[in-house]
Amino acid sequence: MSALIVAGVALAYSGFAAKGLSMDRHYADIHGRGAEPDARLRLRLRLLGWLALALSFGACIAASGWHIGPVVWCGVLSLSAWSVTLLLRYAPRRAVQAAWIGVPALAVLVAFMA
Amino acid sequence: MKDGLRQSMAWVHTWSGLLVCWLLLLVFMGGTAAYYKHEITFWMKPELHKAADAPSRVTPAESAALAVRELQQCAPKANAWFLDLPHERNPLIYASWTNPPKKGTTREERRAAFRTQNFTLDPMTGEHTAAPRDTRGGEFLYRLHFDLYYMSAIWGRWIVGIAAMFMLVAIVSGVITHKRIFKDFFTFRPKKGQRSWLDAHNATAVLALPFHLMITYTGLVTLMFMYMPSPTKALYGAEQNAMFADVFPNAERVKPAKQFAPLADIAPMLLQAERAWGQAPTRVVVSNPNDANARIELHRPSGQQLSNIEPTMTFDGASGALLSQAKPMSTTLDARGAIYGLHVAHFADSLLRALFFVCGLAGTAMVATGALLWGVKERQKYAKVVAQGGKVGFGVRLVDALNIGAIAGLPIAFAVYFWANRLLPVEIAQRTNLEANCFFIAWGLAALLAQIRPTRAMWRFQLTLGALLLAGIPVLNALTTDTHLGVSLFGGPALRAVAGFDIVVLLLGLLLGYAAWWLGRPKKPAAANKPVPADVSTNKLEAA
Numbered sequence: 001m002s003a004l005i006v007a008g009v010a011l012a013y014s015g016f017a018a019k020g021l022s023m024d025r026h027y028a029d030i031h032g033r034g035a036e037p038d039a040r041l042r043l044r045l046r047l048l049g050w051l052a053l054a055l056s057f058g059a060c061i062a063a064s065g066w067h068i069g070p071v072v073w074c075g076v077l078s079l080s081a082w083s084v085t086l087l088l089r090y091a092p093r094r095a096v097q098a099a100w101i102g103v104p105a106l107a108v109l110v111a112f113m114a
Numbered sequence: 115m116k117d118g119l120r121q122s123m124a125w126v127h128t129w130s131g132l133l134v135c136w137l138l139l140l141v142f143m144g145g146t147a148a149y150y151k152h153e154i155t156f157w158m159k160p161e162l163h164k165a166a167d168a169p170s171r172v173t174p175a176e177s178a179a180l181a182v183r184e185l186q187q188c189a190p191k192a193n194a195w196f197l198d199l200p201h202e203r204n205p206l207i208y209a210s211w212t213n214p215p216k217k218g219t220t221r222e223e224r225r226a227a228f229r230t231q232n233f234t235l236d237p238m239t240g241e242h243t244a245a246p247r248d249t250r251g252g253e254f255l256y257r258l259h260f261d262l263y264y265m266s267a268i269w270g271r272w273i274v275g276i277a278a279m280f281m282l283v284a285i286v287s288g289v290i291t292h293k294r295i296f297k298d299f300f301t302f303r304p305k306k307g308q309r310s311w312l313d314a315h316n317a318t319a320v321l322a323l324p325f326h327l328m329i330t331y332t333g334l335v336t337l338m339f340m341y342m343p344s345p346t347k348a349l350y351g352a353e354q355n356a357m358f359a360d361v362f363p364n365a366e367r368v369k370p371a372k373q374f375a376p377l378a379d380i381a382p383m384l385l386q387a388e389r390a391w392g393q394a395p396t397r398v399v400v401s402n403p404n405d406a407n408a409r410i411e412l413h414r415p416s417g418q419q420l421s422n423i424e425p426t427m428t429f430d431g432a433s434g435a436l437l438s439q440a441k442p443m444s445t446t447l448d449a450r451g452a453i454y455g456l457h458v459a460h461f462a463d464s465l466l467r468a469l470f471f472v473c474g475l476a477g478t479a480m481v482a483t484g485a486l487l488w489g490v491k492e493r494q495k496y497a498k499v500v501a502q503g504g505k506v507g508f509g510v511r512l513v514d515a516l517n518i519g520a521i522a523g524l525p526i527a528f529a530v531y532f533w534a535n536r537l538l539p540v541e542i543a544q545r546t547n548l549e550a551n552c553f554f555i556a557w558g559l560a561a562l563l564a565q566i567r568p569t570r571a572m573w574r575f576q577l578t579l580g581a582l583l584l585a586g587i588p589v590l591n592a593l594t595t596d597t598h599l600g601v602s603l604f605g606g607p608a609l610r611a612v613a614g615f616d617i618v619v620l621l622l623g624l625l626l627g628y629a630a631w632w633l634g635r636p637k638k639p640a641a642a643n644k645p646v647p648a649d650v651s652t653n654k655l656e657a658a
Contacts, residue, residue: 067420078476
């Protein structure tokens with residue numbers, strides 16, 4: 001149960017981090033002033049972002065069911081979005097590194113579903 | 115709309131928000147605390163801590179049997195018995211009863227009598243626990259957030275309801291007027307004056323928008339029959355109670371037969387309910403005990419559905435036969451139950467409850483940053499005047515003072531409420547009222563001082579005081595009870611509530627302390643461009 005919700009938080013974090021990275025302002029914070037992601041990278045980040053958010057929704061539903069799962073997901077989204085905001089401001093490189101947390105979280109989700 | 119939609123919405127957002135923001139701070143803080151009202155009440159009754167120390171290994175059936183045995187001695191002729199059996203958030207057995215109404219007693223007298231008609235049992239020993247001190251505990255904070263105080267509940271609810279309607283307007287207009295809602299989604303730029311306040315306001319508002327919208331809307335729905343009475347008036351006229359009886363699935367009231375019949379054993383009923391629900395019931399209501407028409411109603415514990423109306427099972431108290439399971443509810447009523455349930459979040463387990471709590475803090479921070487932002491913006495108009503030694507306008511001064519009184523003053527009031535709980539003599543008369551008075555005296559003084567001197571020094575003073583009082587609560591608890599953090603952290607599962615309370619107030623105290631330090635930190639020459647009116651909530655945001 002809790003492991004699934006933690007996986008949901010991690011996936012939502014990764015999703016938001018990917019979406020943040022696709023934005024010029026945050027991309028430039030990491031790669032230097034004026035740097036912009038090229039169109040393909042931007043598209044890929046956005047798709048990955050949406051995918052991770054959808055998976056996070058799935059994790060919350062798997063953890064708490066269709067009644068309460070969506071409520072949990074809303075809280076999870078807020079929590080991870082604040083984390084991304086603060087990390088992008090105070091440790092932008094770390095924020096990107098931490099986004100890989102989505103991979104083991106996906107493994108947890110798959111393990112629970114299997 | 116000669117200014118365009120966004121500009122007009124900005125106006126609506128500013129003024130609908132500013133008008134009610136100080137009341138909303140009280141509502142948000144009280145409501146956020148109310149997510150843990152049981153834990154707060156338990157912390158505020160230290161006499162019960164000892165009994166709750168041992169992990170409970172008693173089954174619901176055994177607990178119910180213990181309570182019924184006691185009730186048979188205390189109140190065999192009661193109208194109804196109410197039992198709360200131990201569960202995750204409640205380590206003890208709580209029992210209370212109502213007596214048949216005597217003629218010539220006022221409502222207040224009956225209420226006062228009801229406050230004494232209860233006892234608490236230690237499920238391990240079956241003994242009565244030490245009598246807890248008289249306190250309303252978390253219930254006071256819960257009621258405060260929609261009934262207010264020192265006025266009839268109806269007035270309080272209208273005032274809070276109107277504030278909530280303004281809040282709903284502020285949320286919707288805020289979303290419309292925020293033209294960079296997606297571009298600035300993750301943006302926070304500290305140490306940039308007004309820019310930073312706006313970022314903090316946006317981050318606390320936008321990133322928890324589902325919560326803010328939900329909590330405001332559902333809050334209004336909880337009192338919809340009061341705020342929107344016309345439909346029921348049209349159908350039922352003055353007979354509002356008939357509507358409630360029609361709509362809500364109450365167990366039908368059965369009159370006592372005035373004929374003695376021994377009460378059937380509750381244990382098999384509990385077992386039957388547990389088999390049906392997969393969870394043992396935690397609430398039992400016995401009407402007309404020891405009467406041929408006795409009824410025993412079992413309630414399913416919350417946690418499986420959003421709706422706050424849980425299914426029940428009713429048994430014949432004399433024969434023990436299952437009479438009815440609650441009728442399936444209409445979709446409309448189920449929808450209302452879910453909306454209501456979302457607001458009170460009884461279904462939330464500890465993790466989700468923590469998320470609700472954090473979102474509530476974010477809501478508080480959103481209102482606080484919004485209120486501060488008004489002052490920051492307005493003050494700029496006076497930059498030149500102030501530079502020449504003049505004063506800011508009356509509005510700015512008033513808002514600054516109200517901001518100090520609410521943002522820094524309310525935490526003081528909350529802390530003083532908890533201090534009063536420990537320091538007021540246990541035997542003193544009218545204790546619950548005194549605790550509440552302490553809350554409002556502290557808040558009133560803070561607000562008054564703020565009106566007299568709405569300065570940066572006042573911000574620092576009140577924030578520091580709030581920090582000391584809140585962070586001092588674990589120390590106070592250690593000095594006045596046996597369940598300090600060293601004990602409660604390593605004791606039984608029920609003591610986690612005590613430990614959790616201590617830790618959360620300590621963290622909130624540290625947060626206020628950080629804010630006070632941040633205000634008084636020595637200015638670096640580069641940052642000393644413009645004096646920025648003080649505030650707290652960035653720090654709140656950073657911690658959240």
